[in-house]
Amino acid sequence: MSAAPAPLTVRDPRAAAFWDERFTRGFMPWDRGGVPHDLRDFAAASAPLVTLIPGCGAAWELAALCELGWDATAIDFSAAAVAHAQAHLGPWRDRVLLADFFTYAPATPLQLIYERAFLCALPPAMWPQVAARYAQLLPAGALLAGFFFFDSNPKGPPFGISQAQLDDLLLPHFDCLVDAAVSDSIAVFKGKERWQVWRRRTEVHGQ
Numbered sequence: 386m387s388a389a390p391a392p393l394t395v396r397d398p399r400a401a402a403f404w405d406e407r408f409t410r411g412f413m414p415w416d417r418g419g420v421p422h423d424l425r426d427f428a429a430a431s432a433p434l435v436t437l438i439p440g441c442g443a444a445w446e447l448a449a450l451c452e453l454g455w456d457a458t459a460i461d462f463s464a465a466a467v468a469h470a471q472a473h474l475g476p477w478r479d480r481v482l483l484a485d486f487f488t489y490a491p492a493t494p495l496q497l498i499y500e501r502a503f504l505c506a507l508p509p510a511m512w513p514q515v516a517a518r519y520a521q522l523l524p525a526g527a528l529l530a531g532f533f534f535f536d537s538n539p540k541g542p543p544f545g546i547s548q549a550q551l552d553d554l555l556l557p558h559f560d561c562l563v564d565a566a567v568s569d570s571i572a573v574f575k576g577k578e579r580w581q582v583w584r585r586r587t588e589v590h591g592q
């Protein structure tokens with residue numbers, strides 16, 4: 386009889402060590418192992434965009450965007466996540482950087498932030514910081530596109546959000562252009578995630 390795996394020890398998803406432990410142990414229930422259809426369709430219909438993938442994990446989407454000629458960069462503050470991504474990214478491995486989303490400064494002004502399982506990886510108390518950083522990193526007209534996890538579960542990650550909460554976070558800075566059901570979710574997100582595209586608004590003076 387094989388022994389049960391040792392329990393995970395790090396409990397705080399705000400710490401890189403939390404994610405390091407999960408990548409090192411191969412416990413990644415959020416990992417899609419590929420590129421979601423909605424992102425593929427979005428990218429196929431768009432001109433190349435200077436793109437940031439924050440909290441990229443395995444960064445499956447990075448290669449797909451780079452292969453289309455996009456200037457895409459993926460960042461993660463977990464060294465184990467970065468090593469995991471770099472191991473399968475071949476020619477695009479140098480586009481994965483060890484960096485914290487809250488301090489990372491892009492070399493080129495961004496045109497897109499791609500969101501998947503990053504906002505929901507962080508406790509709700511941190512969401513205003515995440516939204517503020519999205520707004521800070523994206524100039525007027527730039528896009529925030531990706532998958533948002535809607536649920537009312539008290540425990541996470543993933544921490545579910547309501548549309549009203551997401552609106553409170555994003556509407557001060559963004560307009561929602563697209564809100565669509567997702568047809569190819571993996572089990573943890575099935576029926577609870579939506580593909581959304583938000584456009585950064587020009588700041589109104591005094592806001």
Ligand SMILES: C[S@@+](CC[C@H](N)C(=O)[O-])C[C@H]1O[C@@H](n2cnc3c(N)ncnc32)[C@H](O)[C@@H]1O
Pocket residue numbers: 398399401404405415416417439440441442443444460461462463466484485486487501502503506542
């Ligand atoms: C649930 S995983 C999602 C990974 C990937 N986006 C995906 O869809 O598979 C969340 C990721 O966010 C990363 N992360 C959390 N906080 C971060 C921060 N402040 N800066 C950069 N990465 C962060 C974690 O290390 C982890 O790899």
